[in-house]
Amino acid sequence: MRRPLHLSVALDGTGHRAAARAVDAGPAAPFPGARWAALAVLAEQGALDFVTVGDSSEPPTDGRAGRLDAVAALARVAPLTRRIGLVPTVTATRTEPFPTSTALAGLDLVSEGRAGWLVDVPTAGAGGRPPAPAGELWAEAAEAVEAVARLWDGSEHAPATRDTVTDRSTASSADRSTAPPADRPAAPTADSSTARSTAPPADRSTAPPADRPAAPSTDRSTTPSTDRSAARSTARDGPPPGDIDGPRSSVRGPSTVPRPPQGRPPVVVALDVHDADGQWELAARHADVVLLDADGPAAARLARAALLRRAAEAGRGPDALRVLVRVAVGLGGTGTCALPPAEARFTGAAAELAALLADWHAAGGVDGFHLLPASAGADLPAVVHELVPWLRERGLFRAGYDGRTLRDHLGLPRPAGRPARETETAPWHPAHRPRRRPRRPGPPRPPDRPGPADRSHPTS
Secondary structure: OOOOOEEEEEOOOOOOOHHHHHHHOOOOOOOOHHHHHHHHHHHHHOOOOEEEEOOOOOOOOOOOOOOOOHHHHHHHHHHHOOOOEEEEEEEOOOOOHHHHHHHHHHHHHHOOOOEOEEEEOOOOOHHHOOOOOHHHHHHHHHHHHHHHHHHHHHOOOOOOEEEOOOOEEEOOOOOOOOOOOOOOOOOOOHHHHHHHHOOOHHHOOOOOOOOOOOOOOOOHHHOOHHHHHHHEEEOOOOOOOOOEEOOOOEEOOOOOOOOOOOOOOOEEEEEEOOOOHHHHHHHHHHOOEEEEEOOOHHHHHHHHHHHHHHHHHOOOOOOOOEEEEEEEEEOOOOOOOOOOOOOEEEEOOHHHHHHHHHHHHHOOOOOEEEEEEOOHHHHHHHHHHHHHHHHHHOOOOOOOOOOOOHHHHHOOOOOOOHHHHHHHHOOOOHHHOOOOOOOOOOOOOOOOOOOOOOOOOOOO
């Protein structure tokens, strides 16, 4: 049985002209946050999976005074909605991975697990310079996505680390436990520790036990601080979570904010069969949702098969991502509006579009559709009140939300943090336990020598 399709919509108004701007916003003012919220609430009434909002560092070309940051705009929308996913566009190559990770983690926190990330690269160079080659831009974007994922993973459990100079291991407060593991010897009692501290020096031996490796020297004066920081590494194999050293960026983690409720907000990538190989590689390795441009079911099946083949080579399963075809639609009867750029385009009644989507879904190759309305203010009501009921009557779309997070809507599991997996599989060893040097008692005081309190002071 084929599972119900997924449905999402773009709210950024791509393709608007004068008549569309008259519906959505005045040409001399930025798009108001209240208007974004009203459109998102309407989309939530139709139980759509998510909405997207575009963003760009370039100045507006349609006469508006400016544009709202996509993450900030959807943070304004989050408290006014309850279930619909919120996916802002964030340019991966013009924003550093650390602020990107914290901004999207914050959106996921305020929305209680409904954030996503539509990855994009600039189409124009900074300062009027020509843009870099597409392959180089998408390779840099892939590196940024990997860095952001490490920061998200590392913020849940700080790793247990060992300083190779002092041989001391540390763990975050979340990983500490008052009870030792089953294979760890119990801590000595207060009586036994007191007895050991008062034992004479002759009974002690400075050599370590035979089953315990000798601790290296702790003389810090002979070890520069830079060497100590370089020697500090994880007790497990591999770099610390959140850390990445690449040809284009270097990030030190973990993040300073809690891990997002979804673990990792779903990564969304728009893809076309003619796009650069680096964009395909990013989608195969990191994307949870692919917004595919295809002009028909046959092209969609071929593109999906090629994408899944690359994902399998990267070690991912066939259910690790969802493929939604981008469809530019004009349903509101505003003939002066131009359709947004997309391979699949439709203008007409909502019932006709519903039949077209149903036939395309039955042919296979897609998990759903991402609608690009010519005018969000005019087309979205037709989607919610006409298109969605038609699909529901034929069992192709859900009657309501089954879960709370965006990953729940898409049927994607919450990924585990990488430090948590590494810590669970690594055995504990006594050498990894922090060792405290015991305080040795001083030499006994001669009986005929008075103490400080017993000394008599000469009088004048």
